[in-house]
Amino acid sequence: MLNIEWEKIATAYDLIISEIKPIQSGLINSTFKVVTQRGDFIVQQLNTSVFKDVDAIADNISKVGNYLKNVFPDYLFTHPVPQQNGECLFKQEDLVFRVFPFINNTHTIQTTSSPHEAYEAAYQFALFTKKLTGFPLATLHETIPRFHDLQLRYHQFEQAVNANNGIRKTKASALIKEVLERMDIVNAYEYFITHKDSKKRVMHHDTKISNVLFDAAGKGVTVIDLDTIMPGYLLSDLGDMLRTYIANVSEEETDLDVIFIRDAYVKAIEQGYKAGLENEISSFESDNFYLFGRIMMYMQALRFLTDYLEYDIYYGQNKEDQNLKRALNQHRLLELFEELYP
Ligand code: GN1
Ligand code: MG
Numbered sequence: 001m002l003n004i005e006w007e008k009i010a011t012a013y014d015l016i017i018s019e020i021k022p023i024q025s026g027l028i029n030s031t032f033k034v035v036t037q038r039g040d041f042i043v044q045q046l047n048t049s050v051f052k053d054v055d056a057i058a059d060n061i062s063k064v065g066n067y068l069k070n071v072f073p074d075y076l077f078t079h080p081v082p083q084q085n086g087e088c089l090f091k092q093e094d095l096v097f098r099v100f101p102f103i104n105n106t107h108t109i110q111t112t113s114s115p116h117e118a119y120e121a122a123y124q125f126a127l128f129t130k131k132l133t134g135f136p137l138a139t140l141h142e143t144i145p146r147f148h149d150l151q152l153r154y155h156q157f158e159q160a161v162n163a164n165n166g167i168r169k170t171k172a173s174a175l176i177k178e179v180l181e182r183m184d185i186v187n188a189y190e191y192f193i194t195h196k197d198s199k200k201r202v203m204h205h206d207t208k209i210s211n212v213l214f215d216a217a218g219k220g221v222t223v224i225d226l227d228t229i230m231p232g233y234l235l236s237d238l239g240d241m242l243r244t245y246i247a248n249v250s251e252e253e254t255d256l257d258v259i260f261i262r263d264a265y266v267k268a269i270e271q272g273y274k275a276g277l278e279n280e281i282s283s284f285e286s287d288n289f290y291l292f293g294r295i296m297m298y299m300q301a302l303r304f305l306t307d308y309l310e311y312d313i314y315y316g317q318n319k320e321d322q323n324l325k326r327a328l329n330q331h332r333l334l335e336l337f338e339e340l341y342p
Pocket of ligand 2: 026028206225
């Protein structure tokens with residue numbers, strides 16, 4: 001952990017911080033809950049090697065936030081907190097921070113442990129996209145260019161395979177072979193995105209369960225973690241929910257024999273999403289629901305395996321061969337998913 005100069009952050013945002021608590025929040029950014037004289041806030045440090053253009057992120061969030069404030073004033077959107085000088089991003093040498101209000105009486109969860117939670121989350125992600133139906137899509141930046149482009153991810157994987165001639169390539173050889181052979185999924189992806197009835201919308205692009213706020217009664221309240229809001233296809237959000245909610249274990253599970261798929265969660269995602277998006281979803285998109293899951297499970301296997309071959313520059317590792325193990329997990333999930341939903 002880099003040295004965070006909390007006093008400077010406190011001054012910039014006019015906060016007197018009395019408590020700082022790190023919050024577990026994924027592989028990329030670092031997040032803290034702080035208690036202050038002005039209430040509780042979330043302080044997030046952006047990972048600038050992943051998010052190279054932090055101003056683009058801030059601009060997207062501000063445009064979407066303003067639109068929602070004007071058109072749907074009742075929609076709960078977590079607007080970033082400005083500093084005293086009006087800027088939202090606080091830059092301290094190489095580090096970049098922003099602050100969000102902590103929404104009282106809400107909490108996040110780390111794992112999906114009932115179909116109800118899956119339904120509520122899917123409903124909230126769909127509602128977010130639905131509310132932004134009239135938003136001018138072309139004004140959004142692509143905060144990570146071609147983020148969920150499966151063709152690109154496949155290509156990056158091939159390059160990583162060709163560039164690595166070390167022990168890791170030997171260790172991963174069986175999986176590399178299997179993964180390289182799945183061009184059928186890349187082709188299905190191409191078919192989907194080039195079809196006349198697939199539509200670009202404002203998508204969240206990181207729909208894991210910990211990016212949803214829940215209230216005490218277990219109802220979804222809103223979605224958070226808005227760095228990757230950008231134009232995209234339904235496959236991104238629906239696919240990543242399938243990837244992250246339907247298994248009984250997380251992507252960190254290393255015993256492949258214990259993984260199974262919970263059908264009730266698959267149904268809950270589909271129903272919750274359709275309820276949130278209402279008539280906005282086309283029958284073509286709806287018919288490709290399972291394809292979205294295959295695409296995102298496969299993409300994540302590719303991304304973890306690419307990172308393994310590139311010595312963990314993106315995801316990091318805190319256990320030996322962790323990214324290989326994650327890739328094996330995602331590949332197993334894909335196999336199980338394809339068996340159940342051919
Ligand atoms: C990253 O850090 P986190 O969990 O929010 C990644 C996602 C991956 C996920 C896999 C910007 O998200 O795309 O699916 O790890 N985010 C980025 O755990 O690359
Ligand atoms: Mg994230």
